[in-house]
Amino acid sequence: MRPEPLHAQTPVRRHVEASVHESERCWKEDMNGGFSTRCRGQHLLVALSPARSVWYPVGTRAAHVCRTCATLMLTLLESLGRIAVEFLRKGSNPKVYEGAARKLEVSSTTVQQAVEGLTYLLSESSKLLISDIDFQDSVLVLGFSEELNKVLLQLYLEHRKEIRRILSELQPNLPHYHNLEWRLDVQLASRSLRHQIKPTVTMKLHLEENSELKTSVLQTDPATLIHMIQELEQALAEMKTNHCRRIVRNIK
């Protein structure tokens, strides 16, 4: 179950290794009934199901599962890769595993493990945004043929952007700006006061939280509207100041 000792220390390799050790420890604790929440949080990978609520363990299997792939042929890896990417998009689908397992004449568990391994490799690499060379170094240790490595690299490069987008959805969810609609009104009269001329800006602010849209209807007067624009423009301009540019330059 344990991977070969890793020689060169690339980020993914370090991470995979650490994960494997930690997960094994967790599994042992689990056997003793002491599976701590901390371990669960750190070493379980989020299954990127649409509901984003299913957690499943992959740490231990990551390396060895990729080896399972090695026994399969190049084209099979490609199809497994597709399944893995699909997994990342939509969550796991046991039916797909069974279908693939029949075609490949292996057990569906093997397919599932292979897909989970690939998923882990892809999501972890995308999370760390490692370079081509680092990625190649990381998969080298898995002992695949050069062609398989190329396919993996291709798979990684092709889907990195999308996977990062999916991962970014997992961030702590705060209300997020989505859209703003506005309408100009002039209030002319009300029950309590006839003959008014009161210009108002009615706004409908759409916020997004946990992929649900929330709207609030707000109102303001022209003077405040101008003030809001000025304030928010200052906020945007702040990013272009020397101070911010220096910080951004130095964080690389």
Add this chain to the structure above:
Amino acid sequence: MELSEDSLRGLQRLADPAQFSPRAFGAVLRAAFLSLSLSPDQAAHPAVDDTVFQHIPPCHIKECQAAATMFILEAVRNTIDRAALSTFLEDCKFDKERTEHFWTEYQKHRESLEILLENIGRTPPHVSDVSWRLAYEIKTNQLYKTHRPSYLVKFNLESPDTSQAKDISFNCSMEQLQDLVGKLKDAAKGLERTSQM
């Protein structure tokens, strides 16, 4: 502009110099304006035991203050001009001096009373200010090297209905903030064009 019979009677009583001396008239009028401009818990009651009211039954003072208050509110509500106000008061037997006094006091308080009346009724929460915070996001537990600016924007809200007046805070990326500012600017431009018509 229409007033109830009770109010008309009150005004007529207030107009009568035999019942209300000029000083008593002034005191009732002042109390009427004050009771509208102060908040309910500090509403001014005419000092019934005041020496100027010595010979007037308290129920008459109350009736007259209520009538004056009603009249002021109706006048502000319908934005009546000086001529209409004078005609109405003269119909209630106000002499020239009292009408003049009423008009002077009315002018002093009109603007604040208009604001008061304008704010009665249901309106969406009013944005009174905006504050912002800029952060540079470096990484999250799910994603490394995110490297992007992130803004936290807060709209301060005011509402007559205090349960609604909860400030709104939200996050936005630079692009989203640009979008927001762009839309607000569109609204401001539309407003400017309309005001020039």
